[in-house]
Amino acid sequence: MRKLIYVKILSTILMIATSKNQVMAQSKTETLIEKQDNPSIFYKTIEIKGQVIFYREAGRLDKPVILFLHGFPSSSRMWQPLLEKLAMDYHVIAPDYIGFGHSSQPGPESFTYTFDNLAEYIGKFITQLSLEKFILVQQDYGGPIGMRIAEKYPEKVQAIIIQNAVSHKEGLSPLWETRKAFWADKEKYYEAVKKNFISLEATRQRHIGSTPAPERINPDTYIDEYLFLNKPGMADIQLNLFYDYQSNVKSYPKWQEWLKKHQPEMLVIWGKYDPSFTVAGAWKYKDDVPKAEVHIVDGGHFALDEAEPEILRLMQQFLKRVTIER
Template identity: 40%
Template sequence: MTEQRIHHRTVVVRGHELFYREAGPADAPVLLLLHGFPTSSYMFRDLIPRLAGRYRLIAPDHLGFGHSAAPPAEEFAYNFAGLAQLTAEFTKALRLDRFALYVQDYGAPIGLRLALAHPERITAVVTQNGNAYEEGLGAEAWAPVLALIADRNPETEAPVRAIRSVEGIRRQYETGVPAEYRSLLNPDAWHHDATLMAREGQDGIQLALIADYGSNFALYPAFQEWFRTSQVPLLAVWGAGDEVFVPAGAEAFRRDLPDAEIHLLPTGHFALETHAPRIAELIDGFLARRVAGAAVSTR
């Protein structure tokens, strides 16, 4: 098999430079990988090589994250509607007509907004701790965020800022990971995230996005209606120990998608850090059974 190397590229969308990683044959079925908070496309570093022999993998950094441009919050209105629109325009710039989605954390509301706007372009959804149901919200983890959403002020901002510290990010990686898998966690991951989150301007960017997260809750009924009417093929690969998006959020997909394939893995919020080989195997089998050949790049 020909080795598929990962390319690191940029494209300008609405005057903003967006960074993305790409691998796989140009004419292969496309899987668009949308990362969450507080990471970037770096989270897919172990997954992409495992799937690039059969699929075209494209993983952008959202505006304000990773190596993409990060205009200050005073110059760009950071909200999930805006990031979803940029993502839609990103796919058009790359001439991606049809593709499967891999969504995690923030990537879920961004990707599902894209699906609502362009349902004909989505062939399947792989959700890895990417939530779309109220029962998926872990009460303790969400308490400070819900307080900020309800009333943004210096008092409610302080605990949310702590989430972006090195220790706060490390906790997100380690929580829910059983002892036998702890040694698989690469500390480079949370230090990478924390370094990027500490850049000038990130405070305003991230607080704006977290304060806007309530707009995603308002769209949960629309996401669920799309699941019911489209019966889109869906694979949920979920870290069972995640305290942010708890396993009930994975199980809830079956309410609207009876044929959803759901796998709870013995790990946490960033399941790829410990279970990339298993997740790649599950994705490959799922896409081969349900949608192989349906998502074709036109580049």
């Protein structure tokens, strides 16, 4: 009995010490960020409901916040070039979702992989970092996660920047017809879709698309993603989440109503060589937000692969025009 009590006391002491160390480390990092004249990227983690969320952060804390939400099957790493270049003028933050990048990757038997659940964790991430106002940058999966955040925290969203993220059925290419078959009969198509999802050719095609200059795409991007998708258990994690993608399509009408009601400052940048999301999906945002800026660039689904300088310029011009309140 005494041994059990001793173990419990020791465990409590260790928990308090660990928590104190985390707070001290966070405070030290914030001090470093605040003193930066030439900002560096910090690579950090935070624990939420027993799961670890990894995130990249740079820029002074008194600058306007930009929250970057990545797509599939990438991570916050996709935003690294923009984080480095925008950190002089903004406080930039880019998390990895649960199941992605360097964040926790529990198996689907112990974690519910839905967009509602991933958005809930990002919402708690926002709360824990005390982000009062921010500009949302959304790519691919970042779109449905970002729109859930916008619905829950409309008062926090100062502007929205979209890069190949769909909120209208018109944005879904014919490729989605076979994907809808998987939604209709998960068991029948699971293995076939799984095989395609983790194949090198499918991973490469997400980046190459229909670009006339595939030699401009750094193969490291899709090879790294291919290796990530072929980690033990990862295919099942991603297939469970992709099965839930149908919930996003069903939510398109309410997201369109949200946009019509709130009329956010909005920039839409679209890579025209995207095999999954059509250019029509970019222009449909103007039906909801007539003042939205829409720019079609020479790039694919991951337009930063080919059009990073242009995208950076468009974002900087847009951000300067947007009225920001800290």
